[in-house]
Amino acid sequence: MGSNNSGSEDEAGEPDQRLLAKLKEFHGAGRGFWTDVPEADWNNWQWQLKNRVVTLAQLQRLMPTLTPEEYAGTELANTKLALAITPYFFNLIDPADEQCPIRRQVIPRIEETRTASWEMSDPCGEDSHSPVSGLVHRYPDRVLFLVTDRCASYCRYCTRSRLVSNASGYDFHPQFDRQIDYIRRTPAIRDVLLSGGDPLLFSDEKLEYLLRELRGIKHVEFLRIGSRIPIFLPQRITPQLCAMLRRYHPLFMSIHANHPRELTTEVRDALARLADAGVPLGNQSVLLKGVNDEVTIMHALVHKLLMCRVKPYYVYQCDLISGSAHLRTSVSKGLRIMESLRGHTSGYAVPQFVIDAPGGGGKVPVNPEYVLSRAAGRVVIRNFEGKIFEYPEAEDGTPLLAGPVEIEEPELV
Ligand code: SF4
Numbered sequence: 141m142g143s144n145n146s147g148s149e150d151e152a153g154e155p156d157q158r159l160l161a162k163l164k165e166f167h168g169a170g171r172g173f174w175t176d177v178p179e180a181d182w183n184n185w186q187w188q189l190k191n192r193v194v195t196l197a198q199l200q201r202l203m204p205t206l207t208p209e210e211y212a213g214t215e216l217a218n219t220k221l222a223l224a225i226t227p228y229f230f231n232l233i234d235p236a237d238e239q240c241p242i243r244r245q246v247i248p249r250i251e252e253t254r255t256a257s258w259e260m261s262d263p264c265g266e267d268s269h270s271p272v273s274g275l276v277h278r279y280p281d282r283v284l285f286l287v288t289d290r291c292a293s294y295c296r297y298c299t300r301s302r303l304v305s306n307a308s309g310y311d312f313h314p315q316f317d318r319q320i321d322y323i324r325r326t327p328a329i330r331d332v333l334l335s336g337g338d339p340l341l342f343s344d345e346k347l348e349y350l351l352r353e354l355r356g357i358k359h360v361e362f363l364r365i366g367s368r369i370p371i372f373l374p375q376r377i378t379p380q381l382c383a384m385l386r387r388y389h390p391l392f393m394s395i396h397a398n399h400p401r402e403l404t405t406e407v408r409d410a411l412a413r414l415a416d417a418g419v420p421l422g423n424q425s426v427l428l429k430g431v432n433d434e435v436t437i438m439h440a441l442v443h444k445l446l447m448c449r450v451k452p453y454y455v456y457q458c459d460l461i462s463g464s465a466h467l468r469t470s471v472s473k474g475l476r477i478m479e480s481l482r483g484h485t486s487g488y489a490v491p492q493f494v495i496d497a498p499g500g501g502g503k504v505p506v507n508p509e510y511v512l513s514r515a516a517g518r519v520v521i522r523n524f525e526g527k528i529f530e531y532p533e534a535e536d537g538t539p540l541l542a543g544p545v546e547i548e549e550p551e552l553v
Contacts, residue, residue, distance in 0.1 A: 153480055155436040163400045163440035164447075166408055172231035173202055182227075185376040189292065189341075193225045199247070203235045206247075213248035220463070222305035223248055225293045229372050232401055241399045241431040244467065246293055252463035258498075261302040263459040265500020272322045274314035278502060282331035285319055286312070287350065291338045292372040297426060297467045299459040299496075304337055312337075320353050327359045333394075335366035340376055344384050351388040363388060366424075368396040374410035382417035392420045394453060398432050400440040408448050415449040422453030425491070427477075433469040435480045442481065442489040452491035457506070460498050471495065471506065479508045483524025 174182065174191075181187040193199055196214045200206055206214070217223040225246050233247075234240040262268075269278040276284035289303050289312040303310040323329050332354050339347060354360050369376050370393075385391055393414060397403060415421060423445050427433055432441060442452040455478075458468040474493050481490045494503045512520040512528065516535040522528050532540045 153435060153476065154484075155439040155480070159436050160440050160443075163437065164444055166403065166405045166444070166447075168405045169228050169231040172227070174227050174231075177227075183375050185373055185378070188226045188228055188373055188375055191227050192293070193227070193230055194223055196223075199223070202230065203233070203247075205235050205238070207238055209249045209251065210247050212250040213252055216250070216253055217248040218307050220252060220307055221248075221294050221296065221298060221301040222307045223294065224291070224305070226373050228375065228406070229293055232404070239430055241428075241437075242401060244431050245295055245297070245398060245428070248296060249466065251466040252296060254465070255462040256465055259460045259462040259464065260498070261308075261462055263299060263461050263498055264496050266300070268500055272315075272318050274312070275319045275322055277322075277326075277329075278500065281328055282333065283323060283326075283329050285323075285332050285334050285350075286336050287314055287316075287334055287339045288312075288337035288341060290341055291336070292341065292369050292376070295368070295426075297428060297458055297461060297464045299461050300337075301461060316350065316353075320350075320357075323354065323360065324357050330359055330361040331364065332360055332362075333364040333366055338367050338369050339365050340367045340369035340373075340381075344381055347381075348384050348387075351385075351391070355388050361390070363391045364394060365391070366394045366396075370395045370410050370414070371397050371402050371407060374404075374406040377410035377413050379413065382413045382419075385414070385419055386417040389418055392422065394422045394424050395450060396424050396426075397441065397445065397450075398425045398428060399437065400444050403441075403444040403448055411448040411450060421448075421450040423450050423491070424454045424456065425452070426456045426458050427469055427474050427493075428458060428467045429469040431467070433473050433477070435477055438477045439481065439485065442485070442491065446486070446489055452489055454503075455491045455493045457493070457495040459496055475506065475508050479524075482508070 171177070171182065193202060196211070199214055214223055229246070232242045234243070237243070266276045266284070269276050271277050274286045276286070278284070289306050289310070291304060294305055298304050302308060303312045306312065323332060334350065351363065354363055395411070411421060425432060425441065432438055445452050455474065457471055457474055458464055478493045493506050495506055496502070497504050510521055512522055517532060517540070519531045519533055520528060521531060534540055
């Protein structure tokens, strides 16, 4: 199960082809420590939730290689963001590798308790854009509808860790009637994103109630669900859930995978069930140090996503969430990865790199520079190979005419 990000690109910044091929293989998560569990239980999402790894004692028993930093972090986790890992996802961790990219995402570390002065508990300014508790109305025509503070497993860099898992006492209590009423009274809202926490933790019936209510609002054109459950708990993507979701189209889903190893055969099958139910799928990754901030890792991730019928949608620069410095990587590294993708692989495989502007400025796209200059009569651009081209254009931006126009002499009568 070797992790590893080392040696992941050659001197020209191209992916290492051998490593890329290896990372693109699909494997099952296996049974790991749970070989005695009956097949029916293992494949049951409620069994997976009930048997999550949630205590330091469980973690120590399953992973005797816990480092002092992880031990101390786990001891304190329940005062900040709880520890929870589904048995299925736990099996993706390589206990022999301290730098395992799966481990770094879900095992707490003591560094989480160190906060820099520029870090925040609400880095996207969600609470200040909340007209009704549990509803974030940041952009004119769409809202973020937070439905729960619980997830199948908890990501140590979670931008919503102030409320998710309720370890720090936020006490999130969504009031669906008030949230839905606000949407009903606001005709500008045409797009509703259900998120949390993870909406797919709800029973089919409870989730369907929300979808039905929202579908009943005439100006709501488009529904989305943001969920990491296809990755943490693919067993939840049952045929019954998919049959229910397909009744509420157009319904899109944004999943959240960060490393190609998260795309197992179980996940591929779950995503196929969603795609077969007509749910368009996109992926949002967070750029994380030691997880996916390498060219080859990101190439493998985006290629595997397309094989799973998922469009790589966004790559986020890690938000300035308190205690996340050990997982943040530089913007320039993100730009280098984007540069290695654009033009070098299918356009469908290229996500948009964004920074959520600290404090609530919204998503800002960040791109390598391809327009070199704009002057009277020409725009100078470069392509993915560094070759330079000119595009003719009038100073005011209108297209230039093809060339001098000859005016015919009028015939004399
Ligand atoms: S699944 Fe999403 S909401 Fe839940 S902990 Fe991870 S990033 Fe946060």
